[in-house]
Amino acid sequence: MIPLMKNAFLNEYETKKQLAEFILQTERLSMDQKCLEFENNFANYQGRKHSILFNSGGSANLALLQASKNLGLLKSGDLVGFSALTWSTNTMPIIQMGLVPVPIDCKVETLNVMSHNLEEKLQTVNLKALFITNVLGFTGDLGKIRKICDERGILLFEDNCESIGSELKEGKAGNFSLGSTFSFFVAHHMSTIEGGAICTDDNNLAEMLQIVRANGWDRNLTTAQQKKWRDKFDIRDEFQAKYTFYDLGFNLRPTEITGFLGLNQLKYLDSTIKKREENYIHLEAAIKNNDELFTLDRTHLSLLSNFAIPVICKTPSLREKYLSQFSGAGVEIRPMIAGNVQNQPFYKKYVEKEYPLPNTDFIHDCGFYCGNYPELTESDLETLKGCLSKY
Ligand SMILES: Cc1ncc(COP(=O)(O)O)c(C=O)c1O
Structure with missing residues (x-):
């Protein structure tokens, strides 16, 4: 798990x-x-x-x-x-x-x-x-x-x-x-x-x-x-x-x-951010090798402080495949935060005007994330790499 x-x-x-x-x-x-x-x-x-x-x-x-x-x-x-x-x-x-x-x-x-x-x-x-x-x-x-x-x-x-x-x-x-x-x-x-x-x-x-x-x-x-x-x-x-x-x-x-x-926690923040970035870069290599997934663009960032690995699949049906791979391996996953927030019940209740948001809909339909933290072991990272591969 x-x-x-x-x-x-x-x-x-x-x-x-x-x-x-x-x-x-x-x-x-x-x-x-x-x-x-x-x-x-x-x-x-x-x-x-x-x-x-x-x-x-x-x-x-x-x-x-x-x-x-x-x-x-x-x-x-x-x-x-x-x-x-x-x-x-x-x-x-x-x-x-x-x-x-x-x-x-x-x-x-x-x-x-x-x-x-x-x-x-x-x-x-x-x-x-x-x-x-x-x-x-x-x-x-x-x-x-x-x-x-x-x-x-x-x-x-x-x-x-x-x-x-x-x-x-x-x-x-x-x-x-x-x-x-x-x-x-x-x-x-x-x-x-x-x-x-x-x-x-x-x-x-x-x-x-x-x-x-x-x-x-x-x-x-x-x-x-x-x-x-x-x-x-x-x-x-x-x-x-x-x-x-x-x-x-x-x-x-x-x-x-x-x-x-x-x-207390501020003392450890910078070193753990580095570790999380290393984890991300390690897993990004698996994402880059997989043409069913999008590689996210971080070229404008000199430091990526990441606490969750976003996985964006190319289609909703591919997302189903990767959701099963992650769940099957015992990896806890979440939707891409609130998705297109216009679809949330609270938003519909209070806001009438809707705007087309095709990219956010795509992220909602094709994305999910799992955790990224300093305690991830080598073996955890290997499991995650396996989940990110095409098979
Ligand atoms: C973008 C964003 N804003 C606000 C919050 C709210 O933070 P909190 O849970 O500390 O209230 C969160 C929580 O995850 C968040 O992701």
Whole structure:
């Protein structure tokens, strides 16, 4: 059996032991110093000014759009483009925030929205924002996409929940936009059990995200920031300030366990990303040798941070064949995330307008994935190579 993932943590046993010790000795488990420390380290890792922790990647997506609305960057009814191949909680917040979702087709060979897909959509639709997903460690040509967005005044956000650590020649995935989101859910590259983050260089967005994350209050802001908000609303004493709520928010806070685990797991991230890339390259050789499968294009990536091996067959009936090969060998597999999200029940319920998305339909009908993690053994890799061969 090759499960989707083997361990909850990188360096599993030591991490669990240290977590148990941390819980026993810490005085505080709700959001505090460990979260702050991890936020600083993660911002440094990513090379961004700010990192704000959340209790999940989905929460981070929700908060990013709520904060953008609070700041007046987006308003109800604005058209927001998104990658048609994505995860449910990338698209759901667009609907929840009263924005209009516009799916953009992907390129089969990269699994991602490319600049030409965006340009094609912009011929008929005026987007206010683009919330692009970097899918399964792969990305589109983000440098060109950023340029188009800059030229046309389109706000760019990245859902980087599946691609932490991937790099293009122009920079790290997650650093091409005003704000990018990350997930630290167990099955991803590094885990805080549940958890997420937003990275940004923008001071106002970072400040608003802290308000959105915690009830709409100012408690996690600096003294200078608090003074600004309190002066604006004439809040004169600390007693009143405790329960003053400045703008729309939620409670999406992480715990100190998230902070502790994040600090711990970040130490192993780079070396394990390398190992996952090696696994991918090893298996890619088998894919390249098989003319029933597409070889994905990663030529624009200088580092592929991959936690799931996508298998794209040339026809739906070939997919049936490879699904049987993988299942028969005891390999756990999944569909290509949410497929064409327009076909999902939640989307049909809330969105009337449909767009043709032939490539995303193809990926949905002909693709699937299995796990890729550092604990895959030589023998696991041989089994996977066997599953990827034509026979
Ligand atoms: C692209 C994408 N966005 C958002 C999420 C949500 O992350 P989380 O599970 O941490 O809420 C996921 C989860 O897998 C994802 O793949």
